[in-house]
Amino acid sequence: MNLHExxxxxxxxxxxxxxxxxxVAHNAKEAVAAAxxxxxxxxxxxxxxxxxxxxxxxxxxxxxxxAKNLNEVEEIAGSIxxxxxxxxxxxxxxxxxxxxxxxxxVYYPGETETSEFYMSVLLNRSTGRNMIMYSTEGGMxxxxxxxxxxxxxxxxxxxxxxxxxxFQARKIAFNLGLxxxxxxxxxxxxxxxxxxxxxxxxxxxxxxxVLKTSDNKIMAVDAKVSIDDNALYRRKQYAEMRDLRExxxxxxxxxxxxxxxxxxxxxxxxxxxxxxxxxxxxxxIKQAGGEPANFLDVGGTADAARVEAAFxxxxxxxxxxxxxxxxxxxIVRCDRVAQGVIDxxxxxxxxxxxxxxxxxxxxxxxxxxxxxxxxxxxxxxxxFQEAADKVKQVLA
Amino acid sequence: xxxxxxxxxxxxxxxxxxxxxxxxxxxxxxxxTNVVGGVTPGKGxxxxxGRPVFNTVLEAVEKVGADTTIIFVPPxxxxxxxxxxxxxxxxxxxxxxxxxxxxxxxxxxxYIKDKDCRLVGPNCPGVITPGEAKVGIMPGFVFxxxxxxxxxxxxxxxxxxxxxxVRQGLGITTAIGIGGDPIIGTTTKEAVELLINDPETExxxxxxxxxxxxxADAAQWYKNSGSKKPIVGFIAGETAPAGRTMGHAGAIVGxxxxxxxxxxxxxxxxxxxVVDSPAEIGLKVKEVMSK
Numbered sequence: 093m094n095l096h097e098x099x100x101x102x103x104x105x106x107x108x109x110x111x112x113x114x115x116v117a118h119n120a121k122e123a124v125a126a127a128x129x130x131x132x133x134x135x136x137x138x139x140x141x142x143x144x145x146x147x148x149x150x151x152x153x154x155x156x157x158x159a160k161n162l163n164e165v166e167e168i169a170g171s172i173x174x175x176x177x178x179x180x181x182x183x184x185x186x187x188x189x190x191x192x193x194x195x196x197x198v199y200y201p202g203e204t205e206t207s208e209f210y211m212s213v214l215l216n217r218s219t220g221r222n223m224i225m226y227s228t229e230g231g232m233x234x235x236x237x238x239x240x241x242x243x244x245x246x247x248x249x250x251x252x253x254x255x256x257x258x259f260q261a262r263k264i265a266f267n268l269g270l271x272x273x274x275x276x277x278x279x280x281x282x283x284x285x286x287x288x289x290x291x292x293x294x295x296x297x298x299x300x301x302v303l304k305t306s307d308n309k310i311m312a313v314d315a316k317v318s319i320d321d322n323a324l325y326r327r328k329q330y331a332e333m334r335d336l337r338e339x340x341x342x343x344x345x346x347x348x349x350x351x352x353x354x355x356x357x358x359x360x361x362x363x364x365x366x367x368x369x370x371x372x373x374x375x376x377i378k379q380a381g382g383e384p385a386n387f388l389d390v391g392g393t394a395d396a397a398r399v400e401a402a403f404x405x406x407x408x409x410x411x412x413x414x415x416x417x418x419x420x421x422x423i424v425r426c427d428r429v430a431q432g433v434i435d436x437x438x439x440x441x442x443x444x445x446x447x448x449x450x451x452x453x454x455x456x457x458x459x460x461x462x463x464x465x466x467x468x469x470x471x472x473x474x475x476f477q478e479a480a481d482k483v484k485q486v487l488a
Numbered sequence: 489x490x491x492x493x494x495x496x497x498x499x500x501x502x503x504x505x506x507x508x509x510x511x512x513x514x515x516x517x518x519x520x521t522n523v524v525g526g527v528t529p530g531k532g533x534x535x536x537x538g539r540p541v542f543n544t545v546l547e548a549v550e551k552v553g554a555d556t557t558i559i560f561v562p563p564x565x566x567x568x569x570x571x572x573x574x575x576x577x578x579x580x581x582x583x584x585x586x587x588x589x590x591x592x593x594x595x596x597x598x599y600i601k602d603k604d605c606r607l608v609g610p611n612c613p614g615v616i617t618p619g620e621a622k623v624g625i626m627p628g629f630v631f632x633x634x635x636x637x638x639x640x641x642x643x644x645x646x647x648x649x650x651x652x653x654v655r656q657g658l659g660i661t662t663a664i665g666i667g668g669d670p671i672i673g674t675t676t677k678e679a680v681e682l683l684i685n686d687p688e689t690e691x692x693x694x695x696x697x698x699x700x701x702x703x704a705d706a707a708q709w710y711k712n713s714g715s716k717k718p719i720v721g722f723i724a725g726e727t728a729p730a731g732r733t734m735g736h737a738g739a740i741v742g743x744x745x746x747x748x749x750x751x752x753x754x755x756x757x758x759x760x761x762v763v764d765s766p767a768e769i770g771l772k773v774k775e776v777m778s779k
Contacts, residue, residue: 217670235743326564354729358727368724369645374728422643423515454627
């Protein structure tokens with residue numbers, strides 16, 4: 093589950109990680125009040141107004157701006173809230189901004205130059221251990237750094253038995269070229285960050301940039317935090333942070349019905365049991381000349397109610413020109429799925445797109461007979477290739 | 489021969505008396521699998537499906553000589569069940585449970601790494617050696633006995649592949665569902681290695697999906713092994729968008745290295761017969777085995 097920057101920072105701060113402080117505002121008036129309060133609390137003169145949406149590259153899209161006085165705070169907050177923010181990570185339509193974070197200015201001048209670093213905590217899938225990935229090249233697109241200067245990216249893997257060790261934190265601070273107060277601050281920062289990662293059951297932290305301020309403090313200026321969905325049952329306080337406005341509404345609705353659905357941009361909808369087979373079905377649609385309109389795993393129980401729910405979800409997408417149902421019946425009997433399809437079809441009245449049903453496995457023959465004799469405008473197939481050929485025909 | 493499970497495996501079911509455990513244990517017994525008992529803490533001493541229930545895995549090892557377990561324990565307790573089985577001396581731990589927190593699996597994977605055991609899964613359909621033992625949730629009738637080994641991250645796609653192979657008049661030695669989670673006990677490479685080294689297996693079907701490096705690692709190992717046994721490969725998720733999880737927690741394109749296209753390219757370079765269409769797995773197996 094992805095969180096907003098301000099939520100991620102809240103979690104970090106609760107584990108003692110130093111953050112760039114800020115207050116959330118939902119309109120220009122609130123933003124001005126937040127700015128005043130922040131000046132009292134932190135002494136900051138200038139303010140940074142940051143759009144809170146689940147997408148990276150906000151600065152590039154004009155969603156992060158510096159305000160040098162309260163008039164500018166009001167003006168900038170007013171223009172960012174309500175805008176459709178388009179960044180390299182959003183769709184072409186962009187994402188609507190509902191709130192901004194009014195944050196303190198941390199790039200103030202002082203005794204030393206400021207510097208920016210990159211740091212993330214994530215699972216190394218090949219070793220099954222967590223690792224801290226970091227770089228001297230902060231504030232930049234890390235994929236670009238990885239491509240152009242891979243030697244500037246370091247990793248530190250953590251033994252689950254011991255947790256992060258003191259020498260590892262020192263190694264990170266040394267590799268980032270720090271000394272004196274900043275060095276000590278960085279070792280504390282890294283230790284607190286790793287504790288926060290483990291204790292919050294996160295699946296990803298990305299702090300870009302980590303800033304060394306002109307007075308040698310180390311802090312998280314941004315925070316991209318994802319919590320492990322499987323662990324939300326024991327992290328209820330974070331589960332409550334979910335912002336449904338940031339998610340695709342059809343996906344949210346499908347999730348509530350227990351369907352695993354991902355909205356795509358194609359023209360052939362599909363309904364499949366099992367994630368691997370669902371992906372394979374999408375690939376087959378493409379090879380048949382179509383484009384998959386969705387990923388949809390109906391899971392183990394494909395009864396009439398579930399099939400009907402899945403139909404309704406798929407048909408919400410006006411681009412869908414055909415639907416391919418691909419069920420491999422194992423424990424689930426195909427004849428029951430076929431009956432489910434027929435019942436759902438009848439309940440819904442007319443479905444105005446061609447439907448191809450491919451049922452294979454337990455009682456597949458009976459299922460095909462049921463479909464063929466139903467009198468409905470549904471084509472049946474038994475072999476995977478047959479289904480692909482029928483998709484090709486209806487698209488032609 | 490076969491790998492991981494056979495007719496002599498002494499199998500217990502952890503989470504035996506729960507609804508999932510009961511349903512699938514019944515199916516396994518009906519298939520003829522040698523289920524010697526089950527474990528449900530607090531229900532030790534009872535009998536379930538005509539088999540003894542034990543409070544601990546250790547008790548099952550001591551009293552009925554269990555060497556293999558299948559875990560249906562709910563996600564919050566599943567990692568603990570894995571560690572208990574490893575601690576008790578179980579050799580093959582097959583974990584069906586889906587949705588185990590990653591942090592729990594980091595701990596469990598670390599705990600079992602020095603123990604003499606093999607974990608398969610979690611979030612997998614299990615392992616089947618046709619005619620001998622079904623230790624999983626797959627429909628047994630699809631898997632006819634033969635000489636083709638299957639390794640797969642996915643459940644229904646494994647059944648699909650097995651069905652296609654059987655329709656070509658061939659059959660299966662052992663099918664291993666390794667699971668689609670970010671942390672799994674048996675990797676694609678390890679499962680492929682087991683099957684390549686199995687004298688009865690003449691061809692291996694390797695089914696992967698987007699995300700991670702497992703298929704590339706397996707392909708590299710195969711190339712270096714110099715084995716002459718053919719491998720037929722398929723990678724699901726060519727049309728999956730980057731950055732989105734496709735059902736399986738591990739099925740997500742992170743960078744340019746774990747796309748379906750990149751994986752297929754590496755597999756081809758390593759001598760694997762890759763099919764682009766999931767409908768052509770069986771045909772390709774028949775073709776390479778006729779050479």
